[in-house]
Amino acid sequence: MRNEPFMRTYSPRQEALARAAAQRQAAAAQRPAADGASAGALAQYMVKTEPYYRPVADEVELYEAAYSVRMPIMLKGPTGCGKTRFVEYMAWRLGKPLITVACNEDMTASDLVGRFLLDASGTRWQDGPLALAARHGAICYLDEVVEARQDTTVVIHPLTDARRMLPLEKKGEVIEAHPDFQIVISYNPGYQSLMKDLKQSTKQRFGALDFNYPEHEIEAEIVAHESGVSLEVAKNLVHIGERARNLKGHGLDEGLSTRMLIYAGSLIAKGVPPLAACRVALVRPITDDPDMRDALDSAVTTYF
Ligand SMILES: Nc1ncnc2c1ncn2[C@@H]1O[C@H](COP(=O)(O)OP(=O)(O)O)[C@@H](O)[C@H]1O
Ligand SMILES: [Mg+2]
Numbered sequence: 001m002r003n004e005p006f007m008r009t010y011s012p013r014q015e016a017l018a019r020a021a022a023q024r025q026a027a028a029a030q031r032p033a034a035d036g037a038s039a040g041a042l043a044q045y046m047v048k049t050e051p052y053y054r055p056v057a058d059e060v061e062l063y064e065a066a067y068s069v070r071m072p073i074m075l076k077g078p079t080g081c082g083k084t085r086f087v088e089y090m091a092w093r094l095g096k097p098l099i100t101v102a103c104n105e106d107m108t109a110s111d112l113v114g115r116f117l118l119d120a121s122g123t124r125w126q127d128g129p130l131a132l133a134a135r136h137g138a139i140c141y142l143d144e145v146v147e148a149r150q151d152t153t154v155v156i157h158p159l160t161d162a163r164r165m166l167p168l169e170k171k172g173e174v175i176e177a178h179p180d181f182q183i184v185i186s187y188n189p190g191y192q193s194l195m196k197d198l199k200q201s202t203k204q205r206f207g208a209l210d211f212n213y214p215e216h217e218i219e220a221e222i223v224a225h226e227s228g229v230s231l232e233v234a235k236n237l238v239h240i241g242e243r244a245r246n247l248k249g250h251g252l253d254e255g256l257s258t259r260m261l262i263y264a265g266s267l268i269a270k271g272v273p274p275l276a277a278c279r280v281a282l283v284r285p286i287t288d289d290p291d292m293r294d295a296l297d298s299a300v301t302t303y304f
Contacts, residue, residue, distance in 0.1 A: 038136035038178065045097035045138055053082070053089035054222050056214045063090050066207050067182055072160040074203070075186045077211030080257025082222075083186045086211070087141050096180055097138040099129045103148040109155045113168055125171050134159060134166045137180030145185040146196050153202055159183055160205035190254060213245065213258055222258060227265025233274070236303040237261045240278065243299040244286070251292045256282055274304035 066073050075083040091098035114128040133140035145153060158165050164177040213219060216238055224234035245255030260282050267277035278300040283293055
């Protein structure tokens with residue numbers, strides 16, 4: 001599905017955007033050597049084999065439309081529900097390299113943008129992941145972006161509006177983003193707090209796709225595929241997951257993720273008895289509260 005937003009209504013801003021995009025594309029076409037270098041620089045970031053991804057709704061089509069206009073995208077949802085797998089799948093499907101950054105609070109703007117390194121022959125500039133992606137045309141995925149400090153996240157701003165550029169202040173260079181470049185962030189609304197949230201000015205630069213634990217049949221299919229247990233066992237695991245998710249807010253901070261169900265399934269597939277597998281992979285990790293553990297253990301014994 002291709003989206004042609006510039007064709008529908010006249011808007012000076014959109015026309016300027018379209019003109020700028022056309023100019024950039026023409027400029028890129030005249031840089032065959034650079035593109036050859038780009039392919040080399042990003043070869044290691046190509047997703048070579050098709051990742052298994054089971055679509056849950058129309059997220060694949062929506063993402064393709066967003067990519068076709070290079071809209072920055074935010075994947076929202078609880079941990080372990082398929083956000084990272086989805087972006088890997090989309091990068092493979094679009095045939096674009098994917099550079100993933102796991103964000104943390106010690107991360108600085110230089111970690112994203114790049115820095116001068118000292119070596120035997122003097123100083124040498126090294127692009128950070130964001131600069132590498134913008135220069136050569138990759139999808140840059142900032143995983144769990146709220147973990148980064150707000151003064152770090154603001155460096156993505158000029159890349160997320162019509163300018164599509166990245167100033168490298170220390171180097172005195174401005175990178176004009178490659179036409180293939182796109183930025184994607186993931187975000188867990190459950191972790192939202194005043195201290196750890198995205199600035200409104202950051203949020204409003206993104207289109208958002210909502211993710212959640214898939215509906216029963218689909219989640220069972222995923223758990224069976226990923227862990228190697230039968231569909232029947234996978235369905236039981238999903239039932240346990242759903243029970244636990246109902247306890248969220250009543251003593252549990254987060255529901256059981258699809259990832260945890262897959263862990264439990266993988267142990268079962270290795271021959272660990274289901275009760276022990278569920279204890280290790282599902283119950284013990286998410287709570288230390290004895291009553292809550294009892295409640296979850298009894299949900300496990302209902303199904304195994
Ligand atoms: N729709 C899906 N299709 C295929 N696998 C999925 C899907 N949703 C979740 N998974 C599985 O769950 C695991 C955890 O998902 P992940 O993408 O790492 O979660 P998140 O990034 O949301 O924390 C993946 O490794 C994958 O095995
Ligand atoms: Mg993830």
